Each structure stands twice: as structure tokens, then as C-alpha cells.
Amino acid sequence: MSYPEVRRAILLVAGLYLLYRFVGTVTAILFLFFAVLILAMALNPIVNWLAERRIPRAAGAVLIALALLALLTVAALVIVPPMVAQGEQFVRDAPGYWTTAQSRVERTLERFPAVRERLTADGQLGQEIVQYAGNLIRSAGRYTVTAAGLIFALLLALILTIYALAQPCPLVKGLLGAVPAEHREKTRTALIRIASQVRAWVVASVLLGAVVAFLAWLGLTLLGVPNALLLAMLAFFGEAVPNFGPIVAAIPAILIAFAVSPITALWVAVLYVAIQQVESYLLAPLIMGKQLHLHPITVAFFVLVMGALAGLIGAILAVPTAAILRVLYEEFYYKPRHPDEEAITRDANEVIAS
Structure with missing residues (x-):
């Protein structure tokens, strides 16, 4: 060297x-x-x-x-x-x-x-x-x-x-002006996609949190669990952290219900599992659609990394961060190098089947 x-x-x-x-x-x-x-x-x-x-x-x-x-x-x-x-x-x-x-x-x-x-x-x-x-x-x-x-x-x-x-114009203009002319169109497309995905995430997070909190409050109230409203609000904020937040929010409810009776604790656990199933297979696809389309492994990785970097705030911002990086990767690296999407899919399926 x-x-x-x-x-x-x-x-x-x-x-x-x-x-x-x-x-x-x-x-x-x-x-x-x-x-x-x-x-x-x-x-x-x-x-x-x-x-x-x-x-x-x-x-x-x-x-x-x-x-x-x-x-x-x-x-x-x-x-x-x-x-x-x-x-x-x-x-x-x-x-x-x-x-x-x-x-x-x-x-x-x-x-x-x-x-x-x-x-x-x-x-x-x-x-x-x-x-x-x-x-x-x-x-x-x-x-x-x-x-x-x-x-x-x-x-x-x-x-x-x-x-x-x-x-906003000076901020966006300064960003576009800093990009070379040959990449400006891709940058504009990426910014539009990023804004769309961020909006979808914000709206979906609020709506999902509200629905989950209402279902948790209703179920806990019917089961006779004390502090149902407090536990429901904890479920609302737990939705801000994908994968891990709902689990953390369910633990206090199950423990309090266990003090009522073991059967009540079991029913509370069933309630939270049912709510998560309804959210995952019905509410999330209906409210969020396919705009974000992030793999659960990707979401879990970003939640852990962002949580390690910035604590709770980092974990909350993990999903938009993953969505933004995904858009940048697709617009500036993947699409220019792999225009044939079907060929890549065939190769991926062969690797999986091997």
C-alpha cells in the first residue's frame, strides 16, 4: 500500500x-x-x-x-x-x-x-x-x-x-439545488414518495392506536379489570412502537388482572392477543394499505437499532426511518441497476427453493 x-x-x-x-x-x-x-x-x-x-x-x-x-x-x-x-x-x-x-x-x-x-x-x-x-x-x-x-x-x-x-420552499429548493442535475428528477420523485409514506404512517398510527385503545378499554371494562382507561391509553401509546410496544402495554394489564383472578388474567391475555390479530390482519391492511409495505423483520431491526440510538423517541421514529431509507434505496440504487423486476423475483424464488 x-x-x-x-x-x-x-x-x-x-x-x-x-x-x-x-x-x-x-x-x-x-x-x-x-x-x-x-x-x-x-x-x-x-x-x-x-x-x-x-x-x-x-x-x-x-x-x-x-x-x-x-x-x-x-x-x-x-x-x-x-x-x-x-x-x-x-x-x-x-x-x-x-x-x-x-x-x-x-x-x-x-x-x-x-x-x-x-x-x-x-x-x-x-x-x-x-x-x-x-x-x-x-x-x-x-x-x-x-x-x-x-x-x-x-x-x-x-x-x-x-x-x-x-x-418550506427554501428548504426544498436548497435540497434540490444541492443535487446534481442528472439526479434531480430521482430526488424529486423520492421526496414525493417519502412525503406520501410519512403521511400514511402518521394517519395510520393515530387511527390504529385509537381503535386498539377503544377495544382494550371495552374489553377490560367488560372483564371487570380495574384502571381500564389507564391501561387503554397505555395500549394507545404502545402502538407507536411496532412489535414490542403492544407486548409491553399488555404486561401491566395481565398482572393487574391476575390480582383479580387467574381466569381474568387468562381472558385479558386472550383479549390482547385477539386485538393484535384484528389489528395485524384487518385494521392495518385496511387503514395503512400497501403504502409502507415493510417486512416485519425490517421493522423489528429498525426498532431495535433506533431504540438503542435514541431510546423511546428513536423506536417511535423507526418505521418512518425505514420507509425513507427504503425509498432512497429503491430510487437511487435498485431501480437504476435492476429494471427487470420479474427476473429478480425469479432469482429470489430459486434461492428460497434451493
Whole structure:
């Protein structure tokens, strides 16, 4: 290897390291602006609709922001008080839930001594569960500062979205102008596809979350599970994280139902499985259609990677990130090199059948 090649390799490694350190430092900021970009693309058709009716874009963006704030305020006034009441009731009743669960677990394990000894050395599995639950409740206050920071980030994102919606032309023009002329048409097509898929994801996520939350609330109420509204809202937010969110949202409901009775816990588990089946095979294809068309393995990979990079926000943004990268891959790499889609499909089927 010649000296110029060694120098280029060293510079490349150093550049990648500096880029890694830079991205690691500003990850939260990058994800904030990415969320602003997604929100702006989702709301842009509404601003366009208002602009066609002689309402300036800046005024339209402000109107949309005010409408969102009003909607959130109404939702807060209607939903938050009973949620807070149920949350306080849950905190008061949690020790009782876990004490009841402890006694049920202990009685069950008394029938299976070998299993009891394998699960825990001293056989006090229920006591350990109660202790763990108590630690979770006592640590809840530590998230107050995080919640305040999240509210500030949401307000900042809303303000930045207003600016992006009010004057999008300089942003889009600057992006298209930075692309070489021979790639400008592909870039324009990619941006249009990305905006369409982001809008489909936002609308589908909200609708799916609302339907799942309603079904969870209805089922939990009919089964007599306490804190049904709180658990339903947890199911709503769980829909924001594909694959893993619904599972996490189901765990508290099953545990609380187990404190009522093991049969109730079993029915709650059946309820959540049924809701997920209805969502996967009926609601998702009906609401989202084939616009995103992402493989479940791809979604799971991006959820894990984005979650590792930016926590919950990264996991929530995993699906639009996967959709955006898929569009860029198809427009700039796959289509120019593989115009014969049928031939690629035949080759893929031969590999699978081998």
C-alpha cells in the first residue's frame, strides 16, 4: 500500500470517528429535527388546502398549530382527569394487587415444589415480585424532570414545525439545488414518495392506536379489570412502537388482572392477543394499505437499532426511518441497476427453493 493510500485510509478512519462522536453528541437534536420534518410532511397537505383558499401559508401553519393545541387541551380536559384519578388509585392499590398476586403465586407453587425451588432459592417468588413492584412505584418520581423536558421538546418541535410549514420552499429548493442535475428528477420523485409514506404512517398510527385503545378499554371494562382507561391509553401509546410496544402495554394489564383472578388474567391475555390479530390482519391492511409495505423483520431491526440510538423517541421514529431509507434505496440504487423486476423475483424464488 502506497503512502497516499495509507494517508487516505487514516483520514477516512479519523473522519468516521469524528462523525461518530459528533452524532453521539447531538443525537437528541438530530432526532428532534427529524421529528419536525416528519410532522411538517404530515401536515403540509392541510396547509396546501388552506393556501388554495387564499389563506397564507404562515397563517395556515399557525391555525393548524392552534387547532392541535386546542385538540390536545380538550383531550386533556376529557381524558386526563379520569386517567389521573385511575393512576392515583392504581398507586394506592398496587401493593394490594401484588399482595394478592403473591398469595396466588405462592398457593400455585405449593402444588409444584420442584418448580418453586427452581424459580427462587428460598421459594419467596411472590415476595420478590412485590418488592420489585414497590421499587418501581417509588422510582416513578425520578421521571418528573424527564417529563418536563419532553413537554419542552414538544413545544419546540411545534414551533419549528410552524416555521417549516410557513416557508418550506427554501428548504426544498436548497435540497434540490444541492443535487446534481442528472439526479434531480430521482430526488424529486423520492421526496414525493417519502412525503406520501410519512403521511400514511402518521394517519395510520393515530387511527390504529385509537381503535386498539377503544377495544382494550371495552374489553377490560367488560372483564371487570380495574384502571381500564389507564391501561387503554397505555395500549394507545404502545402502538407507536411496532412489535414490542403492544407486548409491553399488555404486561401491566395481565398482572393487574391476575390480582383479580387467574381466569381474568387468562381472558385479558386472550383479549390482547385477539386485538393484535384484528389489528395485524384487518385494521392495518385496511387503514395503512400497501403504502409502507415493510417486512416485519425490517421493522423489528429498525426498532431495535433506533431504540438503542435514541431510546423511546428513536423506536417511535423507526418505521418512518425505514420507509425513507427504503425509498432512497429503491430510487437511487435498485431501480437504476435492476429494471427487470420479474427476473429478480425469479432469482429470489430459486434461492428460497434451493
